[in-house]
Every structure is written in C-alpha cells, then in structure tokens.
Amino acid sequence: MYPKQQREMDSTVKKVWKGMIPIELQLAAADSIELLASATLPEPFQTFYMVVPRVSYLPFMVTKIKEQWLNPMLEMAGTRVPDTGTVIKETDVWFEYQKQPLKWHYPVGLLYDMLVNDASSELPWALTLHVRKFPLPALVPGPSIKAMRDMFMAMVKEADFIRNGSTKRVMDLAKSDQMQLLDGIQDHSFEKYFAIHSIIVTVSTGNGNNSKQQRGGGGPKAIPMRFYMASETQEVGGEGGGNREAAASGGSNGMAQFHILQYPVPLAKDESEQTTLADAFRICYEIPEQAGDAFVTNCACLCQGISVPWETPVSWLAENLFYADCFLHLVVANISK
Numbered sequence: 001m002y003p004k005q006q007r008e009m010d011s012t013v014k015k016v017w018k019g020m021i022p023i024e025l026q027l028a029a030a031d032s033i034e035l036l037a038s039a040t041l042p043e044p045f046q047t048f049y050m051v052v053p054r055v056s057y058l059p060f061m062v063t064k065i066k067e068q069w070l071n072p073m074l075e076m077a078g079t080r081v082p083d084t085g086t087v088i089k090e091t092d093v094w095f096e097y098q099k100q101p102l103k104w105h106y107p108v109g110l111l112y113d114m115l116v117n118d119a120s121s122e123l124p125w126a127l128t129l130h131v132r133k134f135p136l137p138a139l140v141p142g143p144s145i146k147a148m149r150d151m152f153m154a155m156v157k158e159a160d161f162i163r164n165g166s167t168k169r170v171m172d173l174a175k176s177d178q179m180q181l182l183d184g185i186q187d188h189s190f191e192k193y194f195a196i197h198s199i200i201v202t203v204s205t206g207n208g209n210n211s212k213q214q215r216g217g218g219g220p221k222a223i224p225m226r227f228y229m230a231s232e233t234q235e236v237g238g239e240g241g242g243n244r245e246a247a248a249s250g251g252s253n254g255m256a257q258f259h260i261l262q263y264p265v266p267l268a269k270d271e272s273e274q275t276t277l278a279d280a281f282r283i284c285y286e287i288p289e290q291a292g293d294a295f296v297t298n299c300a301c302l303c304q305g306i307s308v309p310w311e312t313p314v315s316w317l318a319e320n321l322f323y324a325d326c327f328l329h330l331v332v333a334n335i336s337k
C-alpha cells in the first residue's frame with residue numbers, strides 16, 4: 001500500500017474508532033421501587049448521561065454506571081454502598097430500548113443502527129436500565145466484563161478463521177498480547193488495540209488482486225461480514241439465503257425480526273474486478289444479479305452509522321469500517337416506503 005493510501009486509511013480508521021453515541025439512561029420503575037421503595041428517583045439521579053463508543057459493548061459500561069450513578073444514589077437513600085455488589089449484580093444488569101432487550105454481546109453501534117429508524121432525532125439514545133428480572137431467553141444469560149471479553153475473543157478468532165482458513169494468527173499471540181487487545185477494546189484505547197490488531201488482520205492492496213499481509217504469506221481468503229436484514233426488508237427481496245449460515249437472533253423481542261446471515265465473501269470476483277457491497281449481498285442471500293440490482297436500489301446499507309454506497313469495494317470496507325471484533329456488521333434497511 002502506498003504511503004498516501006495508508007495515511008488516508010489510518011485517518012478513516014481513527015475517525016471510526018472515535019465514533020460515539022450519547023446515551024440517556026433511566027432506571028426501570030419496577031427496579032426503582034424494589035431498590036428504593038419509590039418509583040421516583042431522588043434528585044439528581046433521575047437520569048444518567050454517558051457517551052459510549054460505537055465499537056464498544058454494554059457490559060463494559062456497567063462499572064461506570066454503578067460507580068457514578070447507582071452507588072451514589074443508593075448511598076443517598078441509605079443503602080450501604082459496600083453491599084451494592086449483592087444489591088446489584090453485574091450479571092443481572094440489562095438494557096432496553098422501546099421494550100426491546102438489547103443484546104449485550106452486540107457492538108453498541110450495531111444495536112443503534114438496527115433499532116433506530118431516524119438517527120437524527122434519536123440522540124441522545126434513550127435507554128432503560130434494568131437490574132432485576134433478566135429476560136431469558138431473549139438475551140444470553142450472565143452478562144459481565146469477563147463474559148464479554150470471552151465472547152469478543154471468540155468473534156476475533158472466528159474472523160481470523162474466515163480470513164485465513166485457521167485461527168493461527170490469533171492463537172499464536174502471546175498471552176500478554178491477547179490481554180492488550182482485550183484491554184484496548186474495554187478501555188477504548190486506540191494505541192493498545194491497534195498495536196495487536198495490526199498483527200492479526202491482513203491489509204489489502206486495494207487494487208482487486210491478492211492482498212498483502214503485514215507478516216506471513218498469502219492474502220485473505222475472504223472477508224468476515226454479517227448482514228442484518230429486517231424481515232419486512234427481506235420480503236422485498238423474496239426468498240434467498242437457503243444454503244447460507246444464519247446467525248439466530250433468538251428471543252421474542254423486536255430484534256428477533258432480523259434475519260442475520262454471514263458467508264465468506266472473496267475480495268475479488270476475478271483478477272481484475274473487485275467484489276462490491278452489492279456483490280457481497282447477492283452472494284450471501286443467493287439473489288440473481290438482475291433481481292439483486294433491483295432490490296438494492298430500494299435499500300440502504302448501514303455500517304458504523306454510515307449509509308454505504310452499494311458499489312463500494314468490500315476490501316475498502318474491510319480496511320476502514322470494521323468493528324473491533326474484525327467483522328463488518330452491515331444493516332440493510334428498506335427505504336422504498
């Protein structure tokens with residue numbers, strides 16, 4: 001990659017990494033009654049505001065929420081703060097948006113893109129915090145920092161396998177490097193995270209040919225990517241994806257209405273032509289080219305909150321708009337209505 005291209009990529013990656021979502025939290029009334037014997041929280045604890053990185057995860061926010069909001073509130077109410085570990089357990093905390101439990105193992109930015117129809121009018125993002133009655137089976141049980149770190153590393157390994165046909169790059173990391181990668185995403189430290197990310201992820205030349213890796217030989221076999229398509233959008237495109245891997249969203253809440261597919265997408269269709277986002281979509285959902293062209297004209301594809309043109313090469317997306325788990329998470333929305 002030429003120095004100018006590298007500088008442009010680094011600039012875009014940093015901007016994506018710095019992407020934030022302001023959040024407005026309110027404690028569920030039922031939980032407030034149980035904790036404080038009142039549905040109304042005392043001043044000034046009715047609402048808690050925070051800014052959350054798009055690439056991060058909700059369990060990494062819980063410590064701050066407890067230390068800066070819930071613990072002081074309980075202390076003012078006369079509850080002994082040293083006992084709040086038993087009063088509010090990390091594994092009982094969950095978040096809700098318009099009565100939809102939020103999947104804690106999804107990146108915050110992906111959740112926002114999936115659920116917010118009008119991003120311009122939904123800031124700050126108003127969420128409800130719960131500390132009781134964890135909603136099984138809608139959510140994976142046991143959210144915690146440790147569980148999130150384990151699930152995050154599992155996704156990184158899966159992405160490595162899709163790219164390279166094995167998890168060798170991740171498994172060959174020293175234990176200290178793995179911890180630095182995890183600390184980088186948990187602390188939202190660009191320097192910590194990308195020092196290790198640059199070791200495990202290949203860098204494309206951007207010209208449609210085989211990409212060059214920063215160390216080791218050969219180019220990536222495929223791009224780790226997932227499409228998230230609302231069921232009403234899928235009806236526009238008709239049947240498809242019968243032989244592809246579907247990631248079940250589970251539960252009975254609104255997020256279960258999303259059809260999630262992933263499939264190893266090559267960087268190029270041949271030696272001279274790059275795979276575009278539209279090509280990747282047709283590959284994943286097994287839509288004929290003509291029908292696929294008609295379908296995508298009625299849909300927008302969001303990645304990192306950006307409406308991405310369908311003609312964008314997937315190699316560029318993989319280098320610039322990836323999430324911290326090394327996947328491209330792409331939300332397809334119908335805009336024809």
